[in-house]
Amino acid sequence: MASLLAREAARWEDCRFTVVNAAYATDRAGLGGFSFGKVLRWFGYLVRVTKEIVFQGVDTVVMTHAFFKGPFLKDSAFVWLVKGLLRKRLFAWVHMDPSRLGFGSLPGWLARHAEATLQLPDRWVACSPALTYGWPREIPADKATAVCNGIPDPAGDKLATPADSKRVVFLSAMTEEKGWRELFEVGRRLCAESVDLEIAFYGGAGAGETEESLQRFFVNGPFPDRMTWYGATWGEDKAAALRAGAVFCLPSWTEAFPLAVLDAMAFGLPVIATRVGGVADAVVPGNGGWLVPARDEAALEAALREALGSSAQRRTMGEFNRARFLENFSVEAFGRAWHRLIQAA
Secondary structure: OHHHHHHHHOOOOOOOOOOOOOOOOOOHHHHOOOOHHHHHHHHHHHHHHHHHHHHOOOOEEEEEOOOOHHHHHHHHHHHHHHHHHOOOEEEEEEOOOHHHHOHHHOOHHHHHHHHHHHHOOOEEEEOOHHHHHHOOOOOOHHHEEEOOOOEOOOOOOOOOOHHHOOEEEEEOOEOHHHOHHHHHHHHHHHHHHOOOOEEEEEOOEOOOOOHHHHHHHHHOOOOOOOEEEOOOOOHHHHHHHHHOOOEEEEOOOOOOOOHHHHHHHHOOOOEEEEOOOOHHHOOOEOOOEEEEOOOOHHHHHHHHHHHHHOHHHHHHHHHHHHHHHHHHHEHHHHHHHHHHHHHHO
16 A cells, blocks of 8 residues: 555655655565564664655655554654654554554553554554544544545456346455355355355465365365355456456455455445444445444345345446445545645644
8 A cells, every 4th residue: 555655646746755665574474573684674774764854855754553562663663763853744554453562461661662652643544434443542532543545446447247147256365254154154055045146255375274275175065166266366367256246245354444345346346244344434335235243144144145136236236336436445536535634734
């Protein structure tokens, strides 16, 4: 999302946007653990940020903040540098749950440091409004705001035709928390009743799974030709998967603001999802889909039955979602919202 913000900021005529990419590893596995190389890079980034602010006339800094103990301490140095020492306006952009820091279990010195650090930014910016309601009390409520994430339009003028099929699409990591097993159980019952129903699962093997275990699970399932796992998918393959769908379903146990839902809306699909995180900021029940409680197979099954029962309703909901995506969740809308926030502060 940071690269998208930088791209959109290049269009702004009244300010200049500079990016300092404070990367510590080339992949997720390399992020964990301590190394002297990371410490040296950390010092280097502090120096670079200072130079940018002092010599480039920077007056506003947008930074993403982590909320695991080690990364929090690392990031807090930037907060104190920017706000405490250099006295510049600071927006902390949140892409994970701040409660993951575990304020109640922190040692006394770290709890005091964390609370003092959280007071410093001028704005704490969530990626959807609903996410701010669960933030810990240490983040000042009067500094909390939100800008919904947006994405480049993945569909263009080639939308899905949700009225013309009975294909349910799941697109996310294949982990238990994403609810794919609940969808499988519901799908097993519905496929037994409807010979033209297909449920397509797309996503890489997550924690606790392997490609081999997932392949065995689906091949040995009751409807291996109609309940299929296709693995991870990207680019045009992902677009083709969504374009061929009738309904998008993401029954997660927990989410922040899932971009897969925005992808589905962009293609004009009705959405069935759970009322977790910021999902309700994207999906409008009754107009664009259904929101059901997490881990509730009965509610999920009822929503799927209703969605699959009316092609006219699927078409109407898909059109609503497409229009809502363009107005609220396109990358252009995302850029405009950030521009307004920065200019208004």
